[in-house]
Amino acid sequence: MLSPADLATLPFDDWVNTFVRGWLVPNFRPFFRATQVPISAVLDWLDTLFRWLPMLVTTALFALASWKWAGRGMAIFTVLGFAFIDMIGLWPETMTTLAMVVTAVLFCAVIGIPAGIVSARSNLFWRILRPVLDVMQTIPSFVYLVPIVMLFGVGMAPGIIATIVFALPPIVRLTNLGIRNVRGDLIEAAEAFGSTGWQMLWDLQLPLAMRTIMAGLNQTLMLAMSMVVISALIGAGGLGLIVNTGLGRLDVGGATAGGVGIVILAIVLDRITQGLAEQNNVSRMSLRQTLSNVFRLRGTAALAGVEKAG
């Protein structure tokens, strides 16, 4: 059978190598290095803060947040879960992971919400951005780990950059969706009263899209959690490193301990942000109900991340 390969072969891999190694890295390395400065700054600050706060204080704060936004059952789960993490000796790593995830989500929000707003206002921009987001979501993260190491080096900040690439799409998509879904007659009314584009955004579009944007933030957070182990491959520490070390030494117990820490943290963060997004008074659930809910967890992304690494 004739196949196109008989006529011509494309050295696609060479092209990419030439592009990245021959042009992008030599010319832009200093630029990319510079971009990680704000990320490192935020990360260091958060990492120092979370490690400085006593374990009991942090647990109390998270339990209160859970109580307020996710119900009493979830608050109890938070206390028990965090105590478990502390007792298996992974508290400092957990705090490092928390600092990484919060940093990644912060930067995703800073980049993603404005990008979503622009997408909602310009069909052209959205047409260009959409395939980019599709690629970001579908491309296996191992593919961009190598160029990221080449451009940014190894360490915490490059790990967060890889996390941002992976976790950014949902917040952009849902910000765009939320703003586009604001009722047309309300927009028309704002326009008829002579409001400017900015006034419309602040008074109307952002408040009315807030629920959807928060749902996007929740999704982004879950994706960021699932990148914890992968980004540890390029030098990011925390629980991901524990899992990777366990894998390398065939230490099943160590890897599992790290994995459980990730899952507990993921559940707590997911429930708190979901509650924030819904902002309604959560009925007080019992611990049993909470636990059964937890295992019907919609956002199993964290588990998927652990499996992927394994």
Added chain:
Amino acid sequence: MQPKLAVSQVYKVFGDAAPAALDLLRRGRSKQEILAETGATVGVRDASFDVQEGEIFVVMGLSGSGKSTLVRMLNGLIPPTSGQILIDGEDIARADAARLRRIRREKISMIFQHFALFPHWTVAENVAYGLKITGVPHDERRARALDVLEQVGLAAWADSLPSDLSGGMQQRVGLARGLAAEPDILLMDEPFGALDPLIRREMQMELLTLQRTLKKTIVFITHDLNEALMLGSRIAIMKDGQIVQIGTAQEIVTAPADDYVAAFVADIDRGRVFTADDVSSDATTIQLRQTSVRDALRMMERGGANALYVLDGDRVAGVVTYRDLAASEMDTAITASLQGSLITDFPTADTTTCLSDLYSDAGSGLPIAVTDERDRLLAVVEPADVLAHLSGDATPQEQQEQTYAQPR
């Protein structure tokens, strides 16, 4: 006087092929032909009208007739494809974004069919919206919002959310929001269309009451002819993007421009459209102290009238009928006076009384006196004319003659 709002030769064509379609339109092709040929949709076709200050100008048409498009061109929400829209002499169609914004903030506001209240703000915040975007400080705009809410009877709900209010109340908030910025022109896009009939009626009345003190220039869109006839100083009827007739309620009912309008007005409650003013005729009167019974009888015989109004100086003293006078002359030939046969309990109306209210008075057989606020006789309404108009027998010609005969 310069009209408040002057619309001339405005066209709106939707779609990419607008210029080509516009050209075809001007050559008289129909909406359907243009859609088939160019794919462009004709929204409004050659609309021209003036709206005077303080007038309620109603645009009536069925859905798809282009009335909503037309009203949105008046504040630039939809830019016209061609034509001119002057507000106080300033062309909206050619205003840039900043000027358009200024005009919307200062001169023109809009009230929507589905209220379009902002669900995350309280009633007072909604009402103050127009002031907020122009940078009025918080306390001042809240005070103004409460004032306007007072006018529409909702001051007690200032701090509720719109979702706590019924449809009629929500539209009052919409109206208050439109009034708060003190615009000259109100555009009302089927404002009562989403309300149930009883509330709609109540809101129509309230709008008329408010308008008596506010004297805004109102462009009111509706698909309901009864509403149009009731509210409109003048009415434009639209069909397929075109204005087929502009006129007062009476003109439209008595002289429909074409079969389309005629079909519309066929089952209209004529009693509510026509007023005493439309059916009255010049009064022939006699003076109580100067006219003799004999002269009165002779006048009635000559004019073919059954009754005459009797004036005492300027004031209406009463009415005398031929039958009574003739009888009293026979009985007491020498002492007969008008005074003896005078009926002082006569029916009266003012020029704006509608025919449905005159109907019961017409049953007495006496002509109805049309008086002004100082009880001076302006004209009389013959009972037969009331009945003829209610049944629609009066031809346009007759109507015209009567209009000319009216004392103004």
